[in-house]
Amino acid sequence: MKRAVEILRNIFGYNEFRHNQADIIQTLLDGNDVLALMPTGGGKSLCYQIPAICRYGTGIIISPLIALMQDQVDALKQLGISSAFINSTLDRDSQREIERALLDGELDLLYIAPERLLNEYTLNLLGRCHIALFAIDEAHCVSQWGHDFRPEYQRLSILHERFCDVPRIALTATADVATRSEIKSQLDLHHASTYISSFDRKNIRYQIDEGQNGLHRLWRFLQQEHPHDSGIVYCLSRKKVEKTAEWLTAKGRIALPYHAGLSNSTRQQHHNRFLRDEEVIIVATIAFGMGIDKPDVRFVAHLSLPKSIEAYYQETGRAGRDGLPANTWMNYGLQDVIMLRQMVTSSEAAENYKRVSIHKLEVMLGLCESGQCRRQTLLAYFGEVLNEPCGNCDNCLSPPELWNASEAARMALSCVYRCGQKFGVNYLIKVLRGKHDDRIQHNGHDQQSTFGIGAKDRVSQWRTLFRQLIALGYLEVDHEGFGVLRLTEKCRPLLRNESILELRRQREPDKDSKKRERRLPIEVLDEDRQLYNDLRALRKQLAEIQGVPPYVIFHDTTLAAISQLRPGNVDSLLEVPGIGQHKLDHYGEKVIEVVRAHIMSL
Numbered sequence: 001m002k003r004a005v006e007i008l009r010n011i012f013g014y015n016e017f018r019h020n021q022a023d024i025i026q027t028l029l030d031g032n033d034v035l036a037l038m039p040t041g042g043g044k045s046l047c048y049q050i051p052a053i054c055r056y057g058t059g060i061i062i063s064p065l066i067a068l069m070q071d072q073v074d075a076l077k078q079l080g081i082s083s084a085f086i087n088s089t090l091d092r093d094s095q096r097e098i099e100r101a102l103l104d105g106e107l108d109l110l111y112i113a114p115e116r117l118l119n120e121y122t123l124n125l126l127g128r129c130h131i132a133l134f135a136i137d138e139a140h141c142v143s144q145w146g147h148d149f150r151p152e153y154q155r156l157s158i159l160h161e162r163f164c165d166v167p168r169i170a171l172t173a174t175a176d177v178a179t180r181s182e183i184k185s186q187l188d189l190h191h192a193s194t195y196i197s198s199f200d201r202k203n204i205r206y207q208i209d210e211g212q213n214g215l216h217r218l219w220r221f222l223q224q225e226h227p228h229d230s231g232i233v234y235c236l237s238r239k240k241v242e243k244t245a246e247w248l249t250a251k252g253r254i255a256l257p258y259h260a261g262l263s264n265s266t267r268q269q270h271h272n273r274f275l276r277d278e279e280v281i282i283v284a285t286i287a288f289g290m291g292i293d294k295p296d297v298r299f300v301a302h303l304s305l306p307k308s309i310e311a312y313y314q315e316t317g318r319a320g321r322d323g324l325p326a327n328t329w330m331n332y333g334l335q336d337v338i339m340l341r342q343m344v345t346s347s348e349a350a351e352n353y354k355r356v357s358i359h360k361l362e363v364m365l366g367l368c369e370s371g372q373c374r375r376q377t378l379l380a381y382f383g384e385v386l387n388e389p390c391g392n393c394d395n396c397l398s399p400p401e402l403w404n405a406s407e408a409a410r411m412a413l414s415c416v417y418r419c420g421q422k423f424g425v426n427y428l429i430k431v432l433r434g435k436h437d438d439r440i441q442h443n444g445h446d447q448q449s450t451f452g453i454g455a456k457d458r459v460s461q462w463r464t465l466f467r468q469l470i471a472l473g474y475l476e477v478d479h480e481g482f483g484v485l486r487l488t489e490k491c492r493p494l495l496r497n498e499s500i501l502e503l504r505r506q507r508e509p510d511k512d513s514k515k516r517e518r519r520l521p522i523e524v525l526d527e528d529r530q531l532y533n534d535l536r537a538l539r540k541q542l543a544e545i546q547g548v549p550p551y552v553i554f555h556d557t558t559l560a561a562i563s564q565l566r567p568g569n570v571d572s573l574l575e576v577p578g579i580g581q582h583k584l585d586h587y588g589e590k591v592i593e594v595v596r597a598h599i600m601s602l
């Protein structure tokens with residue numbers, strides 16, 4: 001363990017272990033298996049990197065994220081750790097060279113895609129070299145209930161059969177109790193020590209916004225909180241991705257689309273620009289998936305509702321991996337609620353799969369419509385209790401107003417009933433507001449008692465109410481895809497005047513955000529600002545020469561610390577978090593030059 005601490009300090013440049021890192025590393029060093037659950041940005045990589053360096057042989061990392069392997073290897077090279085990857089993007093010569101290095105024991109870490117690992121050729125190869133450990137990253141991919149299911153993951157128990165004395169560690173940032181036990185049984189990790197860190201991402205602020213005109217609301221959010229930051233905007237469909245990216249571009253932001261319909265090279269190009277340039281917004285479907293390792297994503301916005309809390313938590317979790325303040329913002333409306341329900345109920349999936357999916361969607365809607373602290377609700381979903389409201393979500397910062405919606409809800413529900421439970425929202429709202437329209441007259445619905453009883457309220461108010469009634473389970477949407485609404489059992493007491501219904505009033509975004517100051521991700525004092533900017537310029541230069549993202553060289557926090565400490569010589573740079581020996585040797589002189597030049601110029 002002494003060696004592990006030395007590596008943490010000298011190679012990674014960090015002073016202490018976080019979360020359960022120390023215990024996890026100890027367990028692996030002792031030769032035992034681990035299941036590690038840690039939130040995104042918690043520091044999972046160190047948990048296998050350090051023991052892989054300490055133990056004799058090469059650490060084999062199994063990861064489904066081929067696109068990321070290059071960056072991971074680049075980042076390790078910056079630290080002076082010898083590493084490589086094997087996946088389908090390699091040509092034959094490079095692959096041979098890596099195999100040779102592996103057999104000669106030159107590699108500390110080797111990343112392999114699961115389908116590669118599982119072929120007999122690779123298994124044979126591994127049989128001929130020394131393996132320090134196996135790390136199974138994104139281990140929740142083993143779960144067929146999850147949205148990241150990878151069938152090859154279910155075959156990874158072969159590692160235990162073939163290499164029974166090599167310790168294994170499975171890691172994930174998303175796992176409810178069910179997934180956790182699935183990981184254990186599928187990967188044959190019954191004897192593994194399980195380490196669960198708190199899933200709370202304190203630096204992330206959660207905001208869920210409701211109502212129509214999502215794009216304009218997004219714009220307001222971006223202008224107010226992230227006028228220059230890089231971030232991700234998620235949309236449900238490819239079409240919406242394209243449209244949104246165009247719209248943001250026309251408004252003057254750098255916005256790039258990303259979805260499965262684009263060619264591989266376009267996707268790769270957009271991903272690279274996102275990683276390497278500043279101020280780039282990626283507009284994506286969830287195809288822009290797991291393991292977006294960019295640490296300084298300052299915001300994640302959703303223009304539609306994710307299918308489950310797991311998905312929401314994972315997607316929003318891509319913000320602020322560097323631990324600095326980050327925002328998540330979601331807009332959702334009636335159309336999302338209806339569409340997602342239909343997608344689930346009308347799918348061809350097996351009944352029990354559908355049941356699980358509907359339940360997940362309901363819990364997600366519950367989060368949206370709730371007036372409670374978002375973080376408390378989210379953490380509770382993962383089995384964690386947060387005693388006090390967090391103070392860093394929309395509901396904590398500006399508690400929603402509640403209103404007694406019983407009377408309005410009764411009108412809406414009666415209208416559904418009197419129209420024979422055969423119509424969708426738009427029709428029902430016309431009836432409620434007393435609009436004369438051919439169809440309504442033809443059906444004789446202008447003669448029934450709810451015609452026009454809601455004339456004084458605006459369409460948008462009725463839409464909000466219908467959305468809430470569906471979300472809360474008072475109304476169900478038909479399975480056939482026409483958006484027909486029907487009453488559920490839950491309506492009875494309300495219709496009989498035996499219960500009341502309190503709902504949250506829709507927020508006015510302008511009024512809301514005026515109360516709040518924009519949070520800057522990093523505190524740099526005015527007098528340090530110039531030096532900080534000079535250091536960023538140096539970083540950009542160094543990154544461009546090597547063709548790597550700037551954060552691989554130094555994180556913003558490291559630059560901020562340098563501009564505050566203003567070290568006078570290379571050795572004192574070791575005090576700065578994030579600078580280990582290798583980076584000191586490579587960049588120390590240049591950094592000190594910039595610091596000196598700044599001091600001289602004062």
Ligand code: ADP
Pocket residue numbers: 014015016017018021038039040041042043044045046295321322
């Ligand atoms: P995860 O894979 O869990 O999302 P990473 O392994 O990418 O997280 O780590 C997130 C960030 O935290 C990285 O920049 C990493 O260098 C940093 N980090 C990890 N462990 C420590 C530590 N003990 N002290 C300081 N920073 C750390």
Ligand code: ZN
Pocket residue numbers: 372373374375376389390391392393394395396
């Ligand atoms: Zn809160």
